[in-house]
Amino acid sequence: MAEKLVYSSKINKIRSFALILIFVGFAVMYGGLLSKSIEWLMLTLFLLGLLFIILSCVVYFWIGLLSTKAVPIMCPSCEKPTKMLGKVDACMHCKQPLTLDQDLEGMEFDEKYNKKKYRNEVKAKMKNDQ
Numbered sequence: 454m455a456e457k458l459v460y461s462s463k464i465n466k467i468r469s470f471a472l473i474l475i476f477v478g479f480a481v482m483y484g485g486l487l488s489k490s491i492e493w494l495m496l497t498l499f500l501l502g503l504l505f506i507i508l509s510c511v512v513y514f515w516i517g518l519l520s521t522k523a524v525p526i527m528c529p530s531c532e533k534p535t536k537m538l539g540k541v542d543a544c545m546h547c548k549q550p551l552t553l554d555q556d557l558e559g560m561e562f563d564e565k566y567n568k569k570k571y572r573n574e575v576k577a578k579m580k581n582d583q
């Protein structure tokens with residue numbers, strides 16, 4: 454039996470990335486706190502930590518922008534509302550692979566389908582196989 458891969462939705466992925474950035478930022482700042490006897494090191498670590506936190510704010514802002522562009526749909530699997538980014542994405546709740554492209558329905562989930570060129574290649578191949 455083929456192993457079933459679990460895909461997490463893109464919005465969730467970016468969100469966890471932003472969360473990690475915040476933790477890294479705080480960890481670096483904490484490192485600065487520990488090295489307060491060395492002034493330049495403390496200052497550098499604090500600034501670096503601040504940079505990570507600012508970056509994470511930017512990423513959060515970016516998610517906000519992406520969310521407005523995402524297509525809200527009802528997941529056919531768990532019947533919860535979820536959002537899709539691009540043509541192929543996964544449900545935020547049950548990780549069910551979803552597609553907006555009818556031609557790709559029932560096919561192996563692959564994030565590469567978000568690239569139009571790749572999608573067309575696959576479709577052309579499918580037609581040739583028939």
Ligand SMILES: [Zn+2]
Nearest residue numbers: 528531544547
């Ligand atoms: Zn779902």
